[in-house]
Structure formats: C-alpha cells, structure tokens
Amino acid sequence: MYRYFLDLNQLTSINLNKLLMLVVFTSAISFSGNVSAKSALTLNTENPELAANVQVMASGEKVNAKFWLEKLKSALTQSNFQAGIVTMKADKTKSYNWLHGVIVDEADSGKVLEVEAISPLIGTGVSNLRHNQTVTFIEPNKEAYSIESDSIRKFIPPIFYQDIEQLSDSYQFVMVSKNQIGGRSAQLIRIESIDDTAYNYWVWVDVESALPLRMAFVNKKGEVIEQILMTHLSVFLEPTEEIIKLSEHKLPKPPSSLIATHQETNNWNMSWIPSSFSLIKSDRHHLSITREVSDYYLYSDGLVEFSVYVQRQLDSFNSPLVLQEGAMSFVMVRSDGFDVTVVGTIPAETAYKVASSVKSL
Amino acid sequence: MTNKHLESISALLDDEVNQSELENALQQTSEKADDVDVFTRYSLIGDVMRNEQVLETNDSFAASIQAAIANVEQEVVEENTETEKSSVVDISTHANWRSRMTQKVKDFGQSSSGRSSAQFAIAASVALVAIIGVNNMSQSNSEYSAPVAQTTPLVSGVAPVSLGSTGVQNKPSASQMTQSRINALIADHQQQLKVIDDKKAVEEINEDKKVIEP
Numbered sequence: 344m345y346r347y348f349l350d351l352n353q354l355t356s357i358n359l360n361k362l363l364m365l366v367v368f369t370s371a372i373s374f375s376g377n378v379s380a381k382s383a384l385t386l387n388t389e390n391p392e393l394a395a396n397v398q399v400m401a402s403g404e405k406v407n408a409k410f411w412l413e414k415l416k417s418a419l420t421q422s423n424f425q426a427g428i429v430t431m432k433a434d435k436t437k438s439y440n441w442l443h444g445v446i447v448d449e450a451d452s453g454k455v456l457e458v459e460a461i462s463p464l465i466g467t468g469v470s471n472l473r474h475n476q477t478v479t480f481i482e483p484n485k486e487a488y489s490i491e492s493d494s495i496r497k498f499i500p501p502i503f504y505q506d507i508e509q510l511s512d513s514y515q516f517v518m519v520s521k522n523q524i525g526g527r528s529a530q531l532i533r534i535e536s537i538d539d540t541a542y543n544y545w546v547w548v549d550v551e552s553a554l555p556l557r558m559a560f561v562n563k564k565g566e567v568i569e570q571i572l573m574t575h576l577s578v579f580l581e582p583t584e585e586i587i588k589l590s591e592h593k594l595p596k597p598p599s600s601l602i603a604t605h606q607e608t609n610n611w612n613m614s615w616i617p618s619s620f621s622l623i624k625s626d627r628h629h630l631s632i633t634r635e636v637s638d639y640y641l642y643s644d645g646l647v648e649f650s651v652y653v654q655r656q657l658d659s660f661n662s663p664l665v666l667q668e669g670a671m672s673f674v675m676v677r678s679d680g681f682d683v684t685v686v687g688t689i690p691a692e693t694a695y696k697v698a699s700s701v702k703s704l
Numbered sequence: 705m706t707n708k709h710l711e712s713i714s715a716l717l718d719d720e721v722n723q724s725e726l727e728n729a730l731q732q733t734s735e736k737a738d739d740v741d742v743f744t745r746y747s748l749i750g751d752v753m754r755n756e757q758v759l760e761t762n763d764s765f766a767a768s769i770q771a772a773i774a775n776v777e778q779e780v781v782e783e784n785t786e787t788e789k790s791s792v793v794d795i796s797t798h799a800n801w802r803s804r805m806t807q808k809v810k811d812f813g814q815s816s817s818g819r820s821s822a823q824f825a826i827a828a829s830v831a832l833v834a835i836i837g838v839n840n841m842s843q844s845n846s847e848y849s850a851p852v853a854q855t856t857p858l859v860s861g862v863a864p865v866s867l868g869s870t871g872v873q874n875k876p877s878a879s880q881m882t883q884s885r886i887n888a889l890i891a892d893h894q895q896q897l898k899v900i901d902d903k904k905a906v907e908e909i910n911e912d913k914k915v916i917e918p
Binding site for chain 1: 879890891899900
C-alpha cells in the first residue's frame with residue numbers, strides 16, 4: 344500500500360479558506376484511511392504493473408493521449424482504491440469520499456463484482472453505491488432507489504467508463520507535459536473541443552495508478568472554471584474490508600423501464616445545434632418542482648450534456664437571462680409566444696445561440 | 705418590629721389551631737384594625753398560592769409611579785431650559801446629544817436640588833432618551849428610505865433554494881416566479897442526467913455517426 348498527501352502549497356489558486364478546508368478534509372480522510380489500510384501491502388507489489396508500462400513503451404506501442412485515457416478507464420473500473428475528492432464549482436466546494444473495488448467470487452466461477460461508493464464528507468447528502476450496472480441513491484429519510492448505469496455520475500464524466508473513441512468526432516485528445524500533483528507524477532491529457540462550442544476538459548492522470556488526480560473544465564482563454572481535485576489516494580492490491588462490506592448490501596432493483604408514459608414531442612425546430620451534439624431524447628413532462636409543463640430535449644456530445652426547455656411565457660423577466668455557475672450555464676430567452684431555456688455544461692455563448700435558434704414549426 | 709403576634713393568624717388560616725386557640729385568635733384579631741388587614745392579606749396570599757383566586761393588583765401603585773415620573777420629567781426639562789436655554793428637541797438634534805444628555809443627567813443627579821429625586825430622574829431620563837432616540841431613528845429612516853425600497857432580491861447565482869416556502873406565499877412576484885422556474889429547470893436538468901441510459905446514449909451517437917458518413 345502506498346499513500347500520499349497533497350502538498351498544499353502547490354495549490355496556489357485556492358484561497359486560504361479553501362486551504363483550511365482541505366486540511367480538514369485531508370486529516371479526516373487520513374483517519375478513515377488508517378482504519379482500513381492494510382500495512383502488509385507495500386510499494387513493491389505495485390511494481391509489476393509499472394514494469395508492464397515500461398514494456399509497453401519499450402515495445403514501441405504508441406504512448407499517446409488515447410493510451411492514457413484507456414489506462415484511465417481500466418484503472419477506474421478494475422483497481423481497488425480509496426480517495427478523497429474536492430470539487431470546486433464557482434465559490435462552492437464539495438468533498439467526497441470515494442471507494443472502488445473489484446471482488447472476484449471464486450466460488451461462483453470467478454464472477455466479478457465491481458463495487459463503487461461515493462459519499463459526501465460533510466453533511467448528509469446523497470450517497471451512491473454501485474454494484475456493476477446498478478447505481479443506488481441513498482438519502483436520509485428517503486427510501487433508497489436504484490437506476491441502471493455504468494457509473495455514478497457525480498464528478499467523473501461517464502464517458503471515462505465507456506469507449507473514449509466515441510468522443511473523437513467532437514474532441515481531439517492531446518498529450519501534454521507531465522506535472523507534479525501532490526508529489527506524484529501526473530500526465531496531463533487535454534480533451535479539446537474541435538469547434539470550440541464546448542469547454543475543453545483537462546485530466547491529469549496519475550502515472551503510477553492511472554487514476555485521475557485532477558480534472559478541470561477550461562474555457563477558450565485557458566482559464567480553469569471548474570475543477571475536481573483528489574486530495575488523497577490509497578491504492579490496494581486486494582479489496583479492503585470496507586469494500587467487501589459494501590458488496591454484501593442488497594440493493595433495490597432498478598425499474599425495468601424508467602418512464603414509459605412520456606410522449607415524444609416534435610413541435611419545435613432547433614435551427615442551430617453544435618454539430619458535435621446529438622439528440623439523446625425528447626419528451627413533454629411536468630417539472631417536478633413547479634409542475635409546469637415543458638417540452639424537453641436533451642443533447643449530448645458524449646462528454647457533456649445540455650437540456651432545452653420550451654415553456655409558456657412568464658409574466659416578466661429580462662430576456663435574455665444568463666446565469667453561470669462554474670461550467671454550468673443557464674440561458675432563458677423570450678421567443679415569439681414562448682420561453683426557451685438552455686441548461687448545461689456548455690459555454691453561455693453556445694447556450695444562447697441554441698436558445699435563440701428555437702422556432703415553432 | 706416582629707411578626708410574632710401574627711403567627712396565630714397565619715396558623716388559623718393554615719388550619720393548624722385547635723378550638724380554644726381559634727377563638728383566642730379571632731378575638732384578638734377582631735380587636736385590632738391592623739390585624740384585620742393582615743388577616744385579609746394572609747388569606748389572599750393563601751388563596752393565590754393555592755390557585756384559588758386570581759391576584760387582582762391595584763393599579764393605583766403604577767399610577768402613583770407614573771405620576772411621580774411625570775413630575776420629575778418636567779423638572780429635568782426645566783433644568784435644561786434654565787441652564788442651556790434650549791429645548792429638549794434642540795438637544796436631540798445636536799450631534800452630540802447623547803453624551804450631553806448623559807452629562808446633564810449626571811449633573812442633575814449630583815446637584816442639591818436633584819439629589820432628592822435622583823433615582824426618579826435617572827429613570828425618567830432613560831425613558832426620555834428612549835423616546836427621543838426612537839423619534840430620531842424614524843426621522844432618519846424617512847429621509848433615506850427611497851433608495852432602500854428595493855425589497856425583491858435580484859436574481860443572482862443559481863443555488864437551489866428551499867422550496868417549502870414558495871407554497872406559502874400568496875402571490876409570488878414576477879422575479880420570484882422567475883427564480884422558482886430557474887430552480888425547477890436546473891433541478892430537472894440534473895434529474896434528467898441521472899437517468900440517461902448509457903447504452904441508449906451510445907446507440908444514439910453511433911446512429912448519428914452512420915447518418916453523417918454517407
């Protein structure tokens with residue numbers, strides 16, 4: 344087993360308050376880590392994998408950005424680790440404890456069970472537990488429920504659990520220099536939007552474990568507008584006791600078909616959608632909070648998504664209404680007899696162009 | 705002064721006397737007018753303590769204090785007008801009126817004429833200062849109220865707010881409607897992302913590719 348703590352001085356972009364919070368997080372994490380850590384595992388046990396890397400490189404296989412992203416995917420789905428995560432979105436900071444492990448059941452002909460758990464460090468928010476493709480949402484005072492998904496959509500983009508090649512129409516992968524993050528060597532991979540309609544996504548992959556040490560949404564000017572930082576990482580050869588305990592939970596079954604009653608809608612014509620985005624679904628539904636009816640469209644480019652809502656007009660608001668929090672944009676535009684809203688992880692300019700292109704058929 | 709002779713009354717009311725003592729006590733009490741008063745008071749105390757009677761306070765006590773204060777209040781004002789030749793209102797509008805008022809009260813308390821009623825004077829001046837203070841505050845409020853009239857919060861940030869309160873408000877204003885729609889839309893967007901079927905998404909993207917290629 345090996346572990347590290349971030350050299351906090353390196354995080355120059357974080358103000359003093361956040362630094363203090365980080366110290367709190369790190370100490371909290373290290374405490375829980377010590378409980379579950381197995382001292383028998385040493386650095387030496389990691390060497391075979393390292394050696395394999397070197398061989399791959401020596402054998403002339405291309406070590407490019409895609410190579411690293413594929414390594415990232417297998418690390419995310421096949422390794423046993425425990426990590427502390429801090430997400431920084433605008434002036435909001437959230438912290439999570441992240442556990443992942445793979446349990447091979449020898450008795451059941453080597454059946455593999457992937458276990459992943461993400462829980463907030465502070466407060467009682469939503470905790471997630473994943474067994475293979477079943478993701479359960481656990482909230483206090485609410486009945487736990489499950490959905491079917493490859494990953495917990497919390498801070499790691501779901502595409503990292505899938506074939507990264509799906510992004511190649513919208514993004515190009517660039518391998519940049521190696522950096523130091525928390526005293527560890529990290530390979531920076533830039534996932535860059537080809538037509539600049541979406542944000543660029545940078546991921547720093549740990550050279551040893553291939554896990555993401557830092558991820559960031561970066562705008563056209565190269566400014567980091569939202570980032571995810573690993574504050575601590577412990578990698579284990581075997582699943583920890585905690586992982587085994589989590590694997591024994593019985594999760595509620597996901598419903599066979601989630602929402603069957605939604606009717607499709609094609610009342611509107613989007614005259615401008617960035618070419619990298621494609622329609623995932625469209626329907627007409629009631630918003631769960633206000634019960635307002637809305638025609639709904641969801642677009643994705645594989646990495647990020649945005650939603651388009653067409654609703655009846657509000658009494659008054661200053662059109663266009665543009666809000667931004669971290670990488671998320673919210674644009675509401677008054678159109679001819681209806682209001683169009685675009686919400687998603689895209690630049691506000693893109694969202695505005697989409698919103699103002701919506702016309703009734 | 706001793707209350708020893710009143711013990712018999714107390715015992716009588718508490719039902720702790722025998723027949724001869726009772727007669728004795730009644731005899732004694734009926735002879736003295738003071739003791740009749742004491743008897744009335746003790747029985748009232750007993751009733752109140754046993755919750756058998758609501759204590760009716762005589763408002764003449766409060767009235768006498770009010771009267772005393774009213775007199776003293778005028779004394780204070782007169783004192784001021786004599787020495788400073790200025791009214792209370794003038795003092796109150798002066799920039800340092802608070803410290804000057806305090807000084808006035810102190811001086812008055814130490815002066816030979818004021819010493820006798822010093823306690824009342826301080827109490828009265830506190831009341832006076834409070835009244836002047838309230839007047840001053842309301843005046844300054846009315847002067848500067850115009851720019852502060854913006855009560856509806858501007859839409860800023862997209863943090864989901866507590867939604868329990870929206871149902872209570874009778875007529876949400878336009879900006880509240882906008883804010884609640886913003887919150888609803890952001891919450892819905894995040895909910896929609898939760899339930900994206902990964903496999904369906906993959907198929908859709910693949911289909912899209914096929915369309916583009918030919």
